[in-house]
Amino acid sequence: MSKTLLIKNARVVVTMDDARREIADGAVFIRDNLIEHVGASVDLPQDADEIIDARDHVVIPGLINTHHHMYQSLTRVLPAAQNGELFNWLTNLYPVWANLTPEMVQVSTLTAMAELIMSGCTTSSDHLYIYPNGCKLDHSIESAQQIGMRFHAARGSMSVGRSSGGLPPDSVVENEQAILSDTQRLIETYHDAGRHAMQRIVVAPCSPFSVSRDLMKESAVLARHYGVSLHTHLAENANDIAYSREKFNMTPAQYAEDCGWVGPDAWHAHCVQLDEDGIYLFARTGTGVAHCPCSNMRLASGIAPIRKMLDAGVSVGLGVDGSASNDGAHMLGEVRQAMLLQRVGFGPDAMTARQALEIATLGGAKVLNRDDIGALKPGMSADLVLFDLNKLGFAGSWHDPVAALVFCTPADVSYSVINGRVVVKDGQFTTIDLGNVLERHNQLAHDLAEAAH
Ligand code: ZN
Numbered sequence: 123m124s125k126t127l128l129i130k131n132a133r134v135v136v137t138m139d140d141a142r143r144e145i146a147d148g149a150v151f152i153r154d155n156l157i158e159h160v161g162a163s164v165d166l167p168q169d170a171d172e173i174i175d176a177r178d179h180v181v182i183p184g185l186i187n188t189h190h191h192m193y194q195s196l197t198r199v200l201p202a203a204q205n206g207e208l209f210n211w212l213t214n215l216y217p218v219w220a221n222l223t224p225e226m227v228q229v230s231t232l233t234a235m236a237e238l239i240m241s242g243c244t245t246s247s248d249h250l251y252i253y254p255n256g257c258k259l260d261h262s263i264e265s266a267q268q269i270g271m272r273f274h275a276a277r278g279s280m281s282v283g284r285s286s287g288g289l290p291p292d293s294v295v296e297n298e299q300a301i302l303s304d305t306q307r308l309i310e311t312y313h314d315a316g317r318h319a320m321q322r323i324v325v326a327p328c329s330p331f332s333v334s335r336d337l338m339k340e341s342a343v344l345a346r347h348y349g350v351s352l353h354t355h356l357a358e359n360a361n362d363i364a365y366s367r368e369k370f371n372m373t374p375a376q377y378a379e380d381c382g383w384v385g386p387d388a389w390h391a392h393c394v395q396l397d398e399d400g401i402y403l404f405a406r407t408g409t410g411v412a413h414c415p416c417s418n419m420r421l422a423s424g425i426a427p428i429r430k431m432l433d434a435g436v437s438v439g440l441g442v443d444g445s446a447s448n449d450g451a452h453m454l455g456e457v458r459q460a461m462l463l464q465r466v467g468f469g470p471d472a473m474t475a476r477q478a479l480e481i482a483t484l485g486g487a488k489v490l491n492r493d494d495i496g497a498l499k500p501g502m503s504a505d506l507v508l509f510d511l512n513k514l515g516f517a518g519s520w521h522d523p524v525a526a527l528v529f530c531t532p533a534d535v536s537y538s539v540i541n542g543r544v545v546v547k548d549g550q551f552t553t554i555d556l557g558n559v560l561e562r563h564n565q566l567a568h569d570l571a572e573a574a575h
Pocket residue numbers: 189190191355391443444
């Protein structure tokens with residue numbers, strides 16, 4: 123039997139449909155996990171099994187986070203890693219992460235997902251690339267199922283340790299054959315290729331400076347055999363470029379192309395230092411970029427040329443990046459930061475509020491190679507969030523509530539609907555006991571920091 127959900131009387135519904143309609147006094151009618159109608163409240167069915175009165179709320183498609191390392195929620199603001207650039211930051215954190223346990227992965231993933239969902243995100247990718255002490259990607263997937271988030275679980279990996287010229291210590295790298303066979307197991311166990319899938323697997327060696335060229339190439343072959351996406355870090359900062367030039371005698375973009383890592387099924391995090399040829403290569407091949415403005419500022423990596431990428435036709439999504447390089451993983455906050463940072467780099471016209479919201483919805487969907495999320499229209503997955511304009515931070519902004527979401531202090535959602543299920547209701551989770559999760563998370567974060575001493 124089907125179940126219906128009606129969200130009505132919204133101040134405005136932001137559809138992100140082909141005409142980018144913003145519907146005043148809008149409503150969305152959902153049947154099971156799909157959107158059936160979007161329109162003015164008076165034009166939609168008036169009855170449903172469950173009705174949410176969205177008076178004074180803005181309704182938008184659920185935001186899509188295309189880059190994260192959720193386990194890092196356990197290692198926020200560690201004093202040794204507060205002030206370094208990328209390579210220094212990583213070198214200080216690898217030994218701490220070497221003590222991760224399966225429970226830590228589970229609980230930190232739950233915590234990070236709770237934070238994302240509260241901030242308007244309904245679909246997230248997570249890039250887990252360190253597997254000490256029996257940790258598995260399965261532990262992240264269990265947490266996604268528990269909280270009810272749409273999840274693209276990226277099987278990361280590191281295989282080139284310090285003794286072979288890589289950055290990570292030898293103790294945290296894995297054997298390449300083991301990486302590939304575990305990735306294959308995960309795809310066969312969890313990957314759902316269908317529309318409206320709640321879980322997908324991504325093949326995701328960590329970065330050019332922590333895996334071999336062979337593993338990059340083998341990963342692309344494996345991903346294409348199964349029709350799953352590819353994800354890694356690329357061209358993050360000047361040291362990253364120098365490593366690529368010295369080790370491979372190529373720019374990061376040339377290296378990506380050489381390894382088979384371009385196409386609509388591949389997306390790269392950061393690309394702060396992607397050069398002009400790289401931008402055109404990505405545009406031509408449909409290769410995606412995960413833009414992570416807060417992390418790029420935090421690690422002083424630079425300002426990614428997003429305006430230029432968009433003008434060239436590159437698919438760009440947003441990512442909060444790991445919780446240890448963006449210590450506040452607020453998705454709507456990241457939208458705001460994306461808009462502000464482009465303006466710092468490229469002038470006041472470089473990005474509008476609506477363009478930033480579009481990157482975080484339609485852009486993210488494209489980067490994750492999906493056509494069923496990122497917009498509110500019939501036939502799409504029922505992923506949407508509500509923001510209450512009566513919150514203090516929105517005072518005085520009601521003449522343009524849509525822009526207010528991005529310009530004003532980042533707000534938390536009052537409702538989140540993911541795959542037709544009300545996951546947040548009146549600002550509270552319906553799927554987890556957040557207090558218990560946080561208590562355990564903070565204990566585990568303490569244990570992890572202590573273990574490193
Ligand atoms: Zn990252």
